[in-house]
Amino acid sequence: MFERLSGRLGEVFERLTKRGALGEGDVDEALREVRVALLEADVALPVVKSFVAKVRTRAVGAEVLRSVTPGQMVIKIVNDQLVEMLGGESAGLSLAAVPPVPIMMVGLQGSGKTTSTAKIAKRLTDREKKKVLMASLDTRRPAAQEQLKILGEQAGIATLPIIAGQMPVDIAKRALQAARLQGFDVVMLDTAGRLHVDEALMAEVAAVHAATQPAEVLLVADALTGQDAVNVAEQFKSRAGVTGIVLTRMDGDGRGGAALSMRAITGCPIKLLGTGEKLDALEAFHPDRIANRILGMGDVVSLVEKAAESIEQEEAERLAEQFEKGHFDLNDLAQQLRQMRKMGGIEGLMGMLPGVGKMKKQMAAANVDERILVRQEAMIQSMTAKERRRPEIIAASRKRRIAAGSGTTVQDVNRLLKQHKQMATMMKKVKKLGKKGVMRAGLS
Numbered sequence: 196m197f198e199r200l201s202g203r204l205g206e207v208f209e210r211l212t213k214r215g216a217l218g219e220g221d222v223d224e225a226l227r228e229v230r231v232a233l234l235e236a237d238v239a240l241p242v243v244k245s246f247v248a249k250v251r252t253r254a255v256g257a258e259v260l261r262s263v264t265p266g267q268m269v270i271k272i273v274n275d276q277l278v279e280m281l282g283g284e285s286a287g288l289s290l291a292a293v294p295p296v297p298i299m300m301v302g303l304q305g306s307g308k309t310t311s312t313a314k315i316a317k318r319l320t321d322r323e324k325k326k327v328l329m330a331s332l333d334t335r336r337p338a339a340q341e342q343l344k345i346l347g348e349q350a351g352i353a354t355l356p357i358i359a360g361q362m363p364v365d366i367a368k369r370a371l372q373a374a375r376l377q378g379f380d381v382v383m384l385d386t387a388g389r390l391h392v393d394e395a396l397m398a399e400v401a402a403v404h405a406a407t408q409p410a411e412v413l414l415v416a417d418a419l420t421g422q423d424a425v426n427v428a429e430q431f432k433s434r435a436g437v438t439g440i441v442l443t444r445m446d447g448d449g450r451g452g453a454a455l456s457m458r459a460i461t462g463c464p465i466k467l468l469g470t471g472e473k474l475d476a477l478e479a480f481h482p483d484r485i486a487n488r489i490l491g492m493g494d495v496v497s498l499v500e501k502a503a504e505s506i507e508q509e510e511a512e513r514l515a516e517q518f519e520k521g522h523f524d525l526n527d528l529a530q531q532l533r534q535m536r537k538m539g540g541i542e543g544l545m546g547m548l549p550g551v552g553k554m555k556k557q558m559a560a561a562n563v564d565e566r567i568l569v570r571q572e573a574m575i576q577s578m579t580a581k582e583r584r585r586p587e588i589i590a591a592s593r594k595r596r597i598a599a600g601s602g603t604t605v606q607d608v609n610r611l612l613k614q615h616k617q618m619a620t621m622m623k624k625v626k627k628l629g630k631k632g633v634m635r636a637g638l639s
């Protein structure tokens with residue numbers, strides 16, 4: 196469902212993470228593209244506007260300036276904001292009331308309401324060992340009652356016997372009474388749908404609501420209808436006391452906008468997703484997993500979180516000040532190596548980045564692993580304080596001493612010094628970006 200959006204955002208972020216330093220202009224440019232991508236995915240304009248504004252505030256504020264990896268930090272901010280837009284925590288069904296607990300299903304005709312009723316009943320039966328009774332209140336289409344009965348037979352769920360000519364409110368009352376007498380835990384009430392929201396439909400829904408006092412009113416909406424689904428939800432919310440949304444046809448190739456703006460516009464949590472015609476094609480809605488699916492960023496998010504945990508701000512600031520002077524000695528390098536090890540070493544870091552499985556194998560083959568970090572630290576430890584501050588004095592005899600002291604070779608020492616030199620040169624270049632630039636680029 197989110198392939199296109201995911202692809203678009205992926206391109207934006209790839210460009211972003213390729214740059215070391217990020218200025219306000221870079222963030223703005225990226226956010227313009229994010230905005231277009233969301234609008235193309237049919238996310239409602241007010242939702243897009245507020246989303247982009249929130250990301251911008253955080254991205255050009257202190258968070259990115261002080262971050263270790265600016266590009267990834269922006270991805271993390273987008274991710275967090277996306278999770279918030281989708282409702283933050285995942286919301287389950289509330290079934291805590293005294294049984295039988297009534298769950299009322301509402302929605303337009305063809306949205307997948309009857310199918311979802313049976314799916315939920317099956318899920319509650321299989322996973323939560325609930326005894327569920329289903330009743331169709333759709334008296335306008337006799338076939339609807341029949342359809343629920345057949346689904347019940349397929350799934351092994353009890354349905355209320357059909358009495359021709361009975362009115363919706365009476366069927367609902369009869370269902371509750373039967374459930375009480377027969378010890379059912381949950382009663383699923385599948386109300387009638389219409390092609391459009393109209394007064395008669397709303398009056399009927401309100402009457403059933405008043406007669407049954409449902410613990411949950413689940414609006415079933417078709418994700419493929421995009422913003423229309425959101426409009427329908429708004430209308431039902433104001434009249435039917437909707438407590439949660441079931442978005443169906445998430446398996447289709449819609450643009451995903453309904454799923455993304457539903458919560459922000461209606462304030463109602465999305466609780467379940469329909470992902471196919473089969474009765475087990477129902478998933479709980481987890482905002483964080485959806486965000487992950489959309490951003491397709493492997494585990495960049497947890498990488499940034501881990502980095503934020505392990506890199507103490509003071510150390511980072513001290514380093515930044517040194518970089519500002521254009522100075523980067525071997526003490527600083529040793530500190531960076533320690534940070535890398537804290538974050539799980541090269542392998543740990545690589546494992547969290549998307550698409551590096553292959554590279555990881557090559558690295559393993561080349562024997563590049565955590566031991567290198569340890570050895571590099573050992574070499575620095577074998578140096579005198581003066582050597583660490585002024586690596587240029589390390590001539591051949593000193594190199595031999597350091598190699599012997601750290602159990603490495605002169606070539607290893609040369610490699611380390613070369614690596615340090617490259618980094619020091621980069622720091623000098625970075626210096627001209629000023630302190631802010633240093634905070635962004637120097638540590639990336």
Ligand code: GDP
Nearest residue numbers: 304305306307308309310443444469470471472
């Ligand atoms: P109702 O009129 O709202 O009760 O809609 P139905 O439950 O009868 O569903 C209408 C059609 O949509 C049926 O053919 C269902 O199999 C199909 N359907 C329902 N939910 C989903 C879903 O999540 N994915 C797909 N692909 N089809 C669904």
